[in-house]
Amino acid sequence: MGLPWYRVHTVVLNDPGRLLSVHIMHTALVAGWAGSMALYELAVFDPSDPVLDPMWRQGMFVIPFMTRLGITNSWGGWSITGGTITNPGIWSYEGVAGAHIVFSGLCFLAAIWHWVYWDLEIFCDERTGKPSLDLPKIFGIHLFLSGVACFGFGAFHVTGLYGPGIWVSDPYGLTGRVQSVNPAWGVEGFDPFVPGGIASHHIAAGTLGILAGLFHLSVRPPQRLYKGLRMGNIETVLSSSIAAVFFAAFVVAGTMWYGSATTPIELFGPTRYQWDQGYFQQEIYRRVGAGLAENQSLSEAWSKIPEKLAFYDYIGNNPAKGGLFRAGSMDNGDGIAVGWLGHPIFRDKEGRELFVRRMPTFFETFPVVLVDGDGIVRADVPFRRAESKYSVE
Template identity: 25%
Template sequence: MQTYGNPDITYGWWAGNSGVTNRSGKFIAAHAAHTGLICFAAGGSTLWELARFDPSVPMGHQSSIFLAHLASIGIGFDEAGVWTGAGVATIAILHLIFSMVYGGGGLLHSLLFPGDMQDSEVVQARKFKLEWGNPDNQTFILGHHLIFFGVACAWFVEWARVHGIYDPAIGAIRQVNYNLDLTMIWHRQFDFLAIDSLEDVMGGHAFLAFAEITGGALHVVAGSTPWEKKRLGEYSKFKGAELLSAEAVLSWSLAGIGWMAIVAAFWCATNTTVYPEAWYGEPLQLKFTVCPYWIDTVDLQGGGAFWGHTTRAALSNVHYYLGFFFLQGHFWHALRALGFDFSKVSASIGNEKNATFTIDS
C-alpha cells in the first residue's frame, strides 16, 4: 500500500487491505472468510426466496435471483420436468454448512497459523508467500488460481452434458454437448449478447477450461525451468517485475470483476437463452439519463416482485452499478500503484483557497 513517503503510517480499521499487504497468511485468512460470507449469503438468500415463492406467479416476477440461477442449471425440477423447488433447500443448507467451514478456515489462518506463509513449517505452504518484486512468485500463485477456474469451467461443461440444464427453446431440461468450434468461439466474442445456442455456450466454457488449465500449469512452472534461470533478469522484466505491487494487483482484480459485472448486466438485460424468460422475466428496455439503466417492459402490479421489479431488472441494474464502482476503485488503486500522490490534490485545493492575489497598480 502506498504510504506517501511516511513509513510509519497507521491505517484505520476500514482500510482492510493494509493489514494483509505483505502478510500472505492473513491474506489467505481474508480470502477464506470472504468465501464463507458469500456462501452464507447464498444459502440464506436461497432459503428466503424459497420461503416466499408463490407458484401462481412467474418466478421472474418475484425477483427470485438465486432460485432463477438454480433453475437455469436444471435444479429444482420434479420427475415430470416441472419446477417445484425440489432439492433447493438441501443446496441452500449445504451452503450454510460450507460457510461455517470457510469461516473456521479463516479463523485458523488468522489466529493459529503463521501470519506470513514464509514462516510456515510446511515446505509447500512457504511457496505461497508474497514477494511483490518477484514475478516468479506471483506467476506461481496466479497459475493455481487459473487452474481452479479452469476446473470450475470443466465441471460446468460436464454438468450440462451429464445432468442437463434448462433449455428455454423447448421449456425443459436437456443434456447439452459442447460445440468446440474455434471459428464460432472467435466470432462469438463480438456478438455474445445475441447467442442463442446452449451448445455454443458450453463450447465457450470448454475452450475456456482448456485455456485456463493450460495457462495455469505454465504459470506454475514458470521460473523453475533451466532456460528461464539462465536469463532470469530478462524474463523477470518481461513478466512485469517493475509493475508488481499490492496496489497494482488489487487494481487489476477490481478491473476484472468490474468489467465482468458490466458485461453481465448488458447480457442479462436482453439475452433469453442464458437468462431464460421463464426464470428472469421479460427482456428489458435500455434507458439513459445521467447514466444507463434498464426498465421492465411489463406491468408487475399485483405480482410478487421485490421492490416492484423483475429478476432481470434487479440483476442487470445491480450488476451494472457495482461494476461501475469497482472500476472507480480500479482507477484509484492503479494511479496509486503508478505513484500518483492523492494527498497533493487536497493540499493543492487548500492552497488555492488560502491564496491571496494582488493586482499591480
C-alpha cells in the same frame, strides 16, 4: 499512522497467513448470503402457478440461478415446472441452500484458524526465513484450478455427461426444461442465444486456463517484466482481480438486459426489447394467421394461443416499466394474474380491423391509438376530449 478507509487491506500486506484468512472469510460471507437468501426466497415463493405467477414475477433472485443450473425440485414436494413429486433427491432447492450454509460455516472456521495460526512455515521464504508470497506461482495455481473448474462445468455438467445439464428453452420461452447440451464448435457457437455455445466456450476457456496455469507454474517471468508489471506488489494483484471481476460483471449485465441463452425467459422474464419490437405479438399473429389458413374460425385460432405466450406480451412484464424507482416484485406492483380473458377485436365502420398502438417503453402514460394494418391512425381515445380527432366516443 492511521490508514484511510480505502487502504485498510494493507493490514495484511506482508502477512500471507492472514491474507489467506480474509479471502476465506470473504468466501464464507458470499456462500452464507447465497444460502440464506435461498431459504428466504423459498419461504415466500409460491410455486402453484408457473405460467401466470412465475418466479420472475415474484421477484426471486437466487431461485432462477439454481434452476438454470438444473435444480427443479423441492423437499416441499413441488416442482418448478408444476405438479408434485415424491422423491426430490438431495440436490433440491433446500439441499443447495443448506450446502451453501454448511460450506459457509466451514470457511468461517477455516478463516479463524488461519487468522490465529498465521505464522506458518509454508509462508516463509527458505532463503530469508521471512514471510513472503510467490505471486506469479500463486497466479498460476489460481489459473490452473479455475481452468479445471471451468472445463469440468462445460464438459460434464452442461453436457449432462456427469450432471443434470442446464435449463434450455425455445425462442419464445414456452417449452423450457433442464436437459443436456451438446457443445457447438461451429460459428453458431458465437450466437448468444445458442445453448451449445455455453458448453463449448467453457471447455475452450477451461483448456486455455489449464495450459496457461501450467505455463505460469513452470516458467518464471524475466526481471524486467516482473518489475514493469509490478508482479511482486499485492496492490497489483488486487487491482487486476477487480478488473477481471468487472469484465465478468459487465458481460453478465449485458446478457441480462439484452437476453441470451443464459437468461431463459421462464426464469428471468422477458426483456424490454421484446416488448419494443413486438416480439411475442408477432408470434401470436403468426399463429393466428396459420390457424385461419387451416380454416379455423377467428375465435378458434385465438383460443389456441398458449396462455404463457399471451402473458409475455403484457406491458406489465416489460422490465423497463413501472418507474425508475420501482421496488419489490412485479406482483406487488400490479397484482397476480389469474387468467387471460381473450383478445378484443376492434373494427371501424368501413370494416377495417384496428390494432392498439403499443405503448413505448419510456412513456409513463400513453393515449389509446388504434391503427389499421397499414399503420394509419383510424381512432383514438386521448387524455382530453378536446384533442380527440378520431375518437371512438
